[in-house]
Structure formats: C-alpha cells, structure tokens
Amino acid sequence: MVKIGIVGLGRLGKRHAENLVYRVSGCQVTAACSIVEEELAYAKDVLGVSDTYTDYADMLANADIDAVFLVTSTSLHAEQILAGLAADKHVFCEKPLAINVEDCEKVVSAAAQYNHKIATIGLVRRFDPSYMEAKRLVDAGKIGQPILVRSQTVDLDDFAEFQVPFTATSGGFVHDMWVHDFDLARWFLGSDMTEAYSIGGCYRHKGFEQYNDADNASALCKYANGTNAYFFASRTAQHGHDTRTEIVGTEGILKIGEIPNATRVEIFDRAGARQECVQDFFARFEEAFLIEAQAFVDACNGKEVALCTLEDAMNATKDAVMVTEAYKTGTLVKA
Ligand SMILES: NC(=O)c1ccc[n+]([C@@H]2O[C@H](COP(=O)([O-])OP(=O)(O)OC[C@H]3O[C@@H](n4cnc5c(N)ncnc54)[C@H](O)[C@@H]3O)[C@@H](O)[C@H]2O)c1
CATH class of the missing domain: 3.40.50.720 (NAD(P)-binding Rossmann-like Domain)
Structure with missing residues (x-):
C-alpha cells in the first residue's frame, strides 16, 4: 500500500x-x-x-x-x-x-x-487507450514511416474566461494546451523539433491579450529526421472539447478522436443527424x-510499467519554449 x-x-x-x-x-x-x-x-x-x-x-x-x-x-x-x-x-x-x-x-x-x-x-494522453493503440500500430510499422502529425487541443468556449487569470502562471496556451500535442508528435515521429512558426490571435476573448496569449493559434514545425507537424489550439469551440490527432505515414494514416462524440448514440431530429460531443478534457480522458x-x-x-519520464516532459517544454518564441515574435525559430 x-x-x-x-x-x-x-x-x-x-x-x-x-x-x-x-x-x-x-x-x-x-x-x-x-x-x-x-x-x-x-x-x-x-x-x-x-x-x-x-x-x-x-x-x-x-x-x-x-x-x-x-x-x-x-x-x-x-x-x-x-x-x-x-x-x-x-x-x-x-x-x-x-x-x-x-x-x-x-x-x-x-x-x-x-x-x-x-x-x-x-x-x-500517453495513457489513453486509443493513443496507446495508435502507438502500437506505428511501432509495428502498420502505416510505414510516419511523416506528418496533425494534432489539436480545442476547448469549449465556456471555459475561456475562467482560463484568463490562469495564464499568469500556466505559461499560456502553448505550455498549457500544446505541450500534450508536442509530446505526442515526438512520441510518434521519434525526433526532435528543429524549426517552428506560429500565428494566431485573440479573436473572442480579449483578456488573453494582456499576456500576449491567443484564443486560437496554429503552428507548423519541422523535426530533425525531416518529418513535420501541424498544431492547432482553440479555446473558443462551440460544440465541445475536440482533441484529435492524425498521423500520416508512407503506407497509411491513423486518426485518433476525429469526431469528439460523447457516446455512440446518433440523434435524428429537426436539428439534423448528429451526435452529442464530449464537453471537457476530463470527460475525454477520464479513462486515461x-x-x-x-x-x-x-x-x-x-511493478515494471511505462511512465512518462522527466526527460519526456523536458523535451515537451523545450518544444513549447521554441513555439512560444515563434508565436510571440512572429518569426521562424530554429533550435
Ligand atoms: N493533464 C491535463 O490534461 C491537465 C488538465 C488540467 C490541468 N492540468 C494541470 O494541473 C495543474 C493544476 O491545474 P488546475 O486546473 O487543477 O488548477 P487549480 O488552480 O484549480 O488548482 C491549483 C491547486 O494548487 C493548490 N496550490 C496552489 N499553491 C499551493 C501551495 N503553495 N501549496 C499547496 N497547494 C497549492 C491550490 O490550492 C489548488 O488546489 C496545472 O499545472 C495544470 O497544467 C493538467
């Protein structure tokens, strides 16, 4: 015990x-x-x-x-x-x-x-059964050589104003949200980020401006082994929490969480044919x-179990520092 x-x-x-x-x-x-x-x-x-x-x-x-x-x-x-x-x-x-x-x-x-x-x-996310299965498939060579990761963290708009005061201690959206996506990209691509370019802005929640932070942003990054990644973050989703990742390989593509459905129920009514969405990160990653x-x-x-190491987390922070600089300067930043 x-x-x-x-x-x-x-x-x-x-x-x-x-x-x-x-x-x-x-x-x-x-x-x-x-x-x-x-x-x-x-x-x-x-x-x-x-x-x-x-x-x-x-x-x-x-x-x-x-x-x-x-x-x-x-x-x-x-x-x-x-x-x-x-x-x-x-x-x-x-x-x-x-x-x-x-x-x-x-x-x-x-x-x-x-x-x-x-x-x-x-x-x-490394403990989410779908991400774990994707990692198993990548390691088993099922999609050939991974060449691109597209990953996003998207939060429901309702939480944005609550996040504004957090920005003072959280490091902003890059450290708070994208750090997960950076870790996943390294996990799947098996390489270090070497170049980053990032753009975005405060389109709905001006409170983030005082921290030079964003409520919607993108980043395009290159890795030492020639692969690349595209990241998107949003705090203004109207439909729910929408974290998803796509891994493009030379022989196939894996998509994790492409549709952020809360259950397997499909509703057909006057609003159309649709599914309810997961509303927050905890609901999406409860099992993880x-x-x-x-x-x-x-x-x-x-017991012998795989855990995220301090080095894994340091590498994700290194990427976050580089992308934060890219976002704040509006320039291409090289490691
Ligand atoms: N893995 C994820 O997806 C995920 C999601 C949300 C938050 N987080 C991380 O979890 C952490 C907490 O986030 P949160 O949303 O729960 O924040 P929160 O502000 O709700 O909670 C922070 C807690 O820290 C405590 N605290 C502050 N100073 C303290 C001190 N000196 N000694 C002891 N306790 C102290 C506060 O009492 C409070 O309970 C953050 O680092 C955040 O990045 C991770």
Whole structure:
C-alpha cells in the first residue's frame, strides 16, 4: 500500500484525488495539502483524509507518506518535485514540468541522485487507450514511416474566461494546451523539433491579450529526421472539447478522436443527424487519468510499467519554449 499525500485539490486535483481514493488499487490517500481551506474541508469531509496541511514542507516532514501527487499551479511544479524527492518521496506531478528549460534541467539533473524513487509527469494522453493503440500500430510499422502529425487541443468556449487569470502562471496556451500535442508528435515521429512558426490571435476573448496569449493559434514545425507537424489550439469551440490527432505515414494514416462524440448514440431530429460531443478534457480522458494514476501506484509498488519520464516532459517544454518564441515574435525559430 503506497501512502499518498495529494497536493492541490482544485479543478483537476479533486478528480485525481477521487480516482486515488475510490478507483486505484494499491494505494491509500493519507494526507492532503492545499492553501485553500475549503479544499482541505473537502479532503476531510468527502474523501475522509484526516491528515491535512496548508504547508507542503510540513507534509513532506511526515515520514509516513511514501509518495506525493502534485496537482498544483504550473509555476510550483519544479520546486515541489525537487522538495518531494529530497524528502525521499515518490513523485507524480501534473504537466508541464516547468515553463522554462533551465528549471526542467535542474529537476532532471537533481532527480538522477534519487533514481530509487519514481518521478513522473502526467502527460495523460500517453495513457489513453486509443493513443496507446495508435502507438502500437506505428511501432509495428502498420502505416510505414510516419511523416506528418496533425494534432489539436480545442476547448469549449465556456471555459475561456475562467482560463484568463490562469495564464499568469500556466505559461499560456502553448505550455498549457500544446505541450500534450508536442509530446505526442515526438512520441510518434521519434525526433526532435528543429524549426517552428506560429500565428494566431485573440479573436473572442480579449483578456488573453494582456499576456500576449491567443484564443486560437496554429503552428507548423519541422523535426530533425525531416518529418513535420501541424498544431492547432482553440479555446473558443462551440460544440465541445475536440482533441484529435492524425498521423500520416508512407503506407497509411491513423486518426485518433476525429469526431469528439460523447457516446455512440446518433440523434435524428429537426436539428439534423448528429451526435452529442464530449464537453471537457476530463470527460475525454477520464479513462486515461485512471490508467495513468494506476501506473504510478504500480510503479511505486515495484511493478515494471511505462511512465512518462522527466526527460519526456523536458523535451515537451523545450518544444513549447521554441513555439512560444515563434508565436510571440512572429518569426521562424530554429533550435
Ligand atoms: N493533464 C491535463 O490534461 C491537465 C488538465 C488540467 C490541468 N492540468 C494541470 O494541473 C495543474 C493544476 O491545474 P488546475 O486546473 O487543477 O488548477 P487549480 O488552480 O484549480 O488548482 C491549483 C491547486 O494548487 C493548490 N496550490 C496552489 N499553491 C499551493 C501551495 N503553495 N501549496 C499547496 N497547494 C497549492 C491550490 O490550492 C489548488 O488546489 C496545472 O499545472 C495544470 O497544467 C493538467
């Protein structure tokens, strides 16, 4: 039984906590930490976690905790991972590892001294059964040599205004949304991004302008092995959450999530023939979040499982830094 201290019980933290408490086997959530009193009351009253902290350092001093599960603001990730490892805990941390390469390098090099501990970043799409199957097919050569990835993260417009204040700590849409797509492109293309060009703007939500951020943007990128990728991000979808990826190979094409249908029901009525759409990232990746958390717990319990490494997350941040520069300067940026 891995004893876990969860840190951050906000929008995603509550979802992770509920998975760990009710659905993941081999672990027990014995502690919770948050700077928000209501979140700690939720941990006590709803999750039955009696040991609560407002200070992460105090939680780390608890020798009974084997692992920390960090679902805090992005700007805290690097320092909280380092502190967790230094306190001899296994660490799961939500993406992204950091929004600059220096912090990523600091974590990767420090983590090398703690290689008896599990340290992983939650790049959740790698645990989605459809993406896993696509990876299996690519690795088995079913589409020949992959030459192009087209990947998008598209959020429902209703969440955009809520995202505006997050931009101060999230690194903006590139680090917050595209980091998943960059990780997937590397996973499928097996190469490093070498060139990036990006354009977009604030077409509906002017609040993002103060951060030089976008509500809709595209990027065209080249990879060291001659392959390329096209990325799209939008915060203004009217139909739902619409994450999808296409991998074009020399002998075939794979499409993942091309139609973001919520169920297999087709509705025929006065509005036409249609399907309801998935509304948010959690609904789309609910199963993946569960598989990911179970994989972390299994790894802490000594099982051999594939996890996203700190290096995977650092590489995704490297791409995000390059594309952010391309977006902000409007120029072609080369690595
Ligand atoms: N994998 C995904 O698809 C996905 C989706 C959403 C969010 N995320 C990531 O999850 C992280 C959290 O996002 P969110 O939407 O839940 O944010 P949120 O603002 O709702 O939650 C942040 C949490 O951090 C806690 N916190 C802040 N400072 C703290 C401190 N010093 N000590 C302890 N707790 C502290 C807050 O109390 C809050 O519970 C972000 O890094 C985000 O990038 C990932």
